[in-house]
Amino acid sequence: MARIVMKFGGTSMAGTERIRRVASIVRRQQAAGHEVAVVVSAMAGETDRLVNFCREANALHDPAEYDVVVASGEQVTSGLLALTLQSLGCKARSWLGWQMPLRTVEAHSKARVETIDAPELVASLERGEIAVIPGFQGVSHDGRITTLGRGGSDTSAVAVAAAIGADRCDIYTDVDGVYTTDPRIVAKARKQKAVTYEEMLELASVGAKVLQTRSVGLAMKEGVRVQVLSSFLGDDAPPADDLPGTLIVSDEEMNAILEEGDMERQHVTGIAHDKNEAKIILTRVPDKPGAVANIFAPLAGASINVDMIIQNVGRDKGETDVTFTVPQVDLARAQALLEDQRDAIGFNRIITDDHIAKISVVGVGMKSHAGVASTMFKSLADRGINIQAITTSEIKVSVIIDEDETELAVRVLHTAYGLDAAE
Numbered sequence: 537m538a539r540i541v542m543k544f545g546g547t548s549m550a551g552t553e554r555i556r557r558v559a560s561i562v563r564r565q566q567a568a569g570h571e572v573a574v575v576v577s578a579m580a581g582e583t584d585r586l587v588n589f590c591r592e593a594n595a596l597h598d599p600a601e602y603d604v605v606v607a608s609g610e611q612v613t614s615g616l617l618a619l620t621l622q623s624l625g626c627k628a629r630s631w632l633g634w635q636m637p638l639r640t641v642e643a644h645s646k647a648r649v650e651t652i653d654a655p656e657l658v659a660s661l662e663r664g665e666i667a668v669i670p671g672f673q674g675v676s677h678d679g680r681i682t683t684l685g686r687g688g689s690d691t692s693a694v695a696v697a698a699a700i701g702a703d704r705c706d707i708y709t710d711v712d713g714v715y716t717t718d719p720r721i722v723a724k725a726r727k728q729k730a731v732t733y734e735e736m737l738e739l740a741s742v743g744a745k746v747l748q749t750r751s752v753g754l755a756m757k758e759g760v761r762v763q764v765l766s767s768f769l770g771d772d773a774p775p776a777d778d779l780p781g782t783l784i785v786s787d788e789e790m791n792a793i794l795e796e797g798d799m800e801r802q803h804v805t806g807i808a809h810d811k812n813e814a815k816i817i818l819t820r821v822p823d824k825p826g827a828v829a830n831i832f833a834p835l836a837g838a839s840i841n842v843d844m845i846i847q848n849v850g851r852d853k854g855e856t857d858v859t860f861t862v863p864q865v866d867l868a869r870a871q872a873l874l875e876d877q878r879d880a881i882g883f884n885r886i887i888t889d890d891h892i893a894k895i896s897v898v899g900v901g902m903k904s905h906a907g908v909a910s911t912m913f914k915s916l917a918d919r920g921i922n923i924q925a926i927t928t929s930e931i932k933v934s935v936i937i938d939e940d941e942t943e944l945a946v947r948v949l950h951t952a953y954g955l956d957a958a959e
C-alpha cells in the first residue's frame with residue numbers, strides 16, 4: 537500500500553461531467569489499495585473570471601480581498617469532487633486551506649507555503665477517507681485567506697505530499713507528460729520519460745507552464761517524487777502506478793534511468809517560450825558608477841523582478857543605453873517609477889516594447905558540452921530572426937525576439953537540436 541497525492545488541473549475539473557471522470561480515476565487509485573489525497577484546481581477559466589471581477593471592482597485592489605475572491609474557485613471544485621466521490625460510494629470530505637490548516641507567509645496573491653499541520657488529515661486517510669483539498673489557497677498567520685500565485689495548485693499538491701509523507705505526487709493535466717517543448721506549438725514534440733528537478737525548475741521558470749516553478753523547487757527540496765500525466769485517457773489506459781507519464785527525478789535517479797538504456801541523454805532537454813515579458817530601454821544614461829543602481833533600486837523596492845539586463849557600449853560624452861526586461865503586468869508601474877526618478881537617474885528617453893517573446897533552451901548536458909548557444913544563434917539567424925537580448929546560466933540560454941516570431945523560433949530550434957520525434 538502506498539500513500540498518493542493526485543492533483544487535477546483546471547481543464548480536468550471543468551464541469552460536472554469531467555469531475556465525474558476525475559472521481560472515477562480517484563476511485564480506481566484507491567481501489568488499487570492506496571491512501572489517497574486529491575488536490576484540485578478551479579474549473580478552467582474560472583480564476584481568470586474572478587480576477588477580472590476584482591479589476592472591475594477596484595483597479596487598485598487590496599490583495600487580501602483579491603485572495604478572498606480568487607480562492608473561491610477551488611472551494612467550489614473541492615466540494616463538487618467530494619460530492620461526486622460520495623455518489624460513487626466512496627468516503628470523501630473536503631479540507632479547505634484554513635481547516636488543515638495550510639499556513640503561508642509573505643504577500644497575499646503570491647504567498648509561500650510555510651507549514652501544513654497534517655495529523656488530522658493523515659488520521660482521516662488512515663480511516664480510508666479520500667481527502668479532497670482545494671489547491672492554490674492557504675491561511676495567513678492572522679487567519680486570512682491567501683493564494684499561492686497563478687498555477688499554485690501544483691505547489692499545494694507538492695506541499696501536501698511532503699507534509700503527509702506521500703510516496704508519489706501525480707499531477708494530472710491535459711497533456712500526458714513533460715515534452716521537449718509545448719506540444720500545442722510543435723506537433724513533433726517528444727514526451728520525456730524523465731526530467732531532472734534542476735532541468736524542470738529551469739524550464740518552468742522560463743515559461744513551460746506545465747508545472748508552477750515553486751512546485752518544482754519544493755519537490756526538489758523535500759525529495760517528493762512527482763509524475764506528470766494525463767487525466768484524459770480512457771479506462772483501458774495503464775494505471776498511474778506503472779508510471780506512464782513523465783517523472784521528475786534527482787540526478788542519481790536520472791543516471792539510473794539512462795544506464796538502463798530507457799532514454800538517451802540529449803544536450804538540450806527542452807525549449808520554452810514566454811510572451812509575458814516587456815522590454816524597457818533607457819537612453820543616454822550617465823556611464824558612471826552608481827548609475828545602474830539608481831535604475832534598479834526603485835524597481836526592487838516595488839517588488840518588480842528584472843530579468844535580462846544589457847548595458848550597451850558607452851557612447852560619446854560618457855553616456856550609455858541600458859536595456860532590460862520586466863514582467864508585462866508590471867510594465868506600467870515600472871515606467872511610472874522610472875519617470876519619477878528621471879532626474880536622479882539622468883536618462884534621456886524611455887522606450888518600451890511589450891511585443892517581445894523570450895525563447896529558452898534548457899539542458900543539463902550544456903554543462904559539459906560547448907556549442908549549444910552558437911547553434912541557437914545560427915539557427916535563428918538562418919531564418920532571419922533577430923535577437924534583441926541574450927542571457928545564459930549554467931544549463932540555459934535565453935534570447936528575446938519579436939513576439940510574432942515565437943512559434944517559428946521554437947520549431948526551428950526544436951529541429952536544430954535534433955528533438956523532433958520520428959515521423
Ligand code: ADP
Pocket residue numbers: 544545546547548577687708709710711713714715716717718719720743744745746747806
Ligand atoms: P493545468 O490546468 O492542468 O494546471 P496547465 O495549463 O497549467 O494545466 O499546464 C498544462 C499545459 O502546459 C499544456 O496544455 C501545455 O500546453 C503546456 N506546456 C508548456 N510547455 C510544456 C511542455 N514542455 N510539456 C508539456 N506541456 C507543456
Ligand code: ASP
Pocket residue numbers: 545546577578583584609671672685686687688689690
Ligand atoms: N486556479 C489557479 C489558477 O488558475 C491555480 C491553479 O490552477 O493552479 O492560477
Ligand code: MG
Pocket residue numbers: 545687690745746747748
Ligand atoms: Mg497549471
